[in-house]
Amino acid sequence: MAIRLFVTGGTFDKEYDEIHGRLYFKDTHLPEMLRMGRSRVAVEIRTLMMVDSLEMTEADRELIARHCRECDEDRIVITHGTDTMVDTAAVLARAVPGKTVVLTGAMIPIAFGSSDGLFNLGGALTAVQVLAPGIHVVMNGHVFRWDEVRKNRKTGVFERVTDTG
Amino acid sequence: MAIRLFVTGGTFDKEYDEIHGRLYFKDTHLPEMLRMGRSRVAVEIRTLMMVDSLEMTEADRELIARHCRECDEDRIVITHGTDTMVDTAAVLARAVPGKTVVLTGAMIPIAFGSSDGLFNLGGALTAVQVLAPGIHVVMNGHVFRWDEVRKNRKTGVFERVTDTG
Amino acid sequence: MAIRLFVTGGTFDKEYDEIHGRLYFKDTHLPEMLRMGRSRVAVEIRTLMMVDSLEMTEADRELIARHCRECDEDRIVITHGTDTMVDTAAVLARAVPGKTVVLTGAMIPIAFGSSDGLFNLGGALTAVQVLAPGIHVVMNGHVFRWDEVRKNRKTGVFERVTDTG
């Protein structure tokens, strides 16, 4: 069961630029993280973009959707900035039928000692192997369907939406 | 959905004793790991023992089984040394009906910078929420049923058993 | 031989703000670093300010100088942003006679796994115990007198100034 891993950037892959003293994107940390996790799962990694998710456009989301539709694999993990992860999930729910997609990310860059990224990646890679087709978000130890989750911007926590309509 | 976390020791929780220059067990790293993973899942942690799994006796395994049967939760994660993880899984398969149990561990102690523990814990905590009742092992990014896995002692890798009987 | 440790901020103490996705200052990491180094040296730590050294004013430098002059200790380590470390050293050279002062810093925040901070702190704390009175900079494994060093902004490296006047 081959798994596709699409990289889009986000906190996950932020690096510290020691010349200018700011955060920036260079290469993805995914291969290094899979090595650290001693993962033996067959994955194909492809970087689609390297952006802060606040700067992601609708064209970017359509591009992600197209890659999900057109790739050979039926099980897909997407690393994504947390701020608009749920927005992208909604686009995929409409545009990627019949595949199991799991979006995940990190609150703290992998390059920091105290990142949550490895925990989330372990969760996402596991979820994508056992869940039925559909779009999901794996964050904070939880597995959410795309339409039952939102990020609380004040606390940084992904919460289950309680529909009180 | 409350989850029970049973700690039994294993490489996961090995510390470096700087006075005697050897590895030993002190306290579990589970709470610290869940904090690092920013986990928001409701878990109850209980340490049942702190042993190298090569030294685990049948009485130890029966004690683990009893705790699994008698605890209130139906979803249980067990951290366990890797060497006899599959043996304990076999005992639980016989003695713990109707619950979803996931065993996991680490090849490298959490106290080391390069541990696979956080990746495995993220996987185990996710698996236990979505799998049907039964005994499972989550290692190396894979989800195994208890009766289809063994640890390759030479490579340290958990492999799917190919039944060629 | 008591040593005074003055904290002024700089890359050393930058944290990652996981709500807003940017770097900021909270508390100093000095006590935690001395614990990690198993330091048994008697030090008094005082935070004078928490600023990026590019934003340090002349009034800030005079305040640092005054604290150096007025404290009881004759041996002083100052943690400082790297960009204007040499400028502050020049002010101290004029304003703090008869004391051994060592400025140090980091190119990578301590909160990152790959920081140079602990290496530099070990060097600075050693240098301040063995050097004669005067103002010094300890960076990149080197010990510089204040008037023979500059930071190369392009490479991020502290270099010896070759006077070819």
Place this chain on the structure above:
Amino acid sequence: MAIRLFVTGGTFDKEYDEIHGRLYFKDTHLPEMLRMGRSRVAVEIRTLMMVDSLEMTEADRELIARHCRECDEDRIVITHGTDTMVDTAAVLARAVPGKTVVLTGAMIPIAFGSSDGLFNLGGALTAVQVLAPGIHVVMNGHVFRWDEVRKNRKTGVFERVTDTG
């Protein structure tokens, strides 16, 4: 001013053997540590042995002394297990005249996240550049002459010997 770095093993360089679950020696971490410290000091590294210092023989110490005498450099840092570091220092004091030698080590292996090794290496590399000829030990933030220090085996701390003869 070129500096010679001799590696002899010790806690510094212990690795975790994930197949057998024990500590062992593989390669030295010195080059990686100097990179992390962004050191720009010219050093020549040579591994003389890779042993636990409790297993170091008199022949081993004589070999270290010979290398110190015969190398081109007058400034030498030696990484060494902590248990018999002071014994080796005493041999060098007799056998290596006219050179500045600094012994250092670590209480926690570098491979652990919380090692004191980088702090000690920064101190040793600084000390060797500014000290007069003689044999010294740099540990716990202190700079000791070889004949005024001992390791307290109970606490793991290097202490100044108070001669009350």
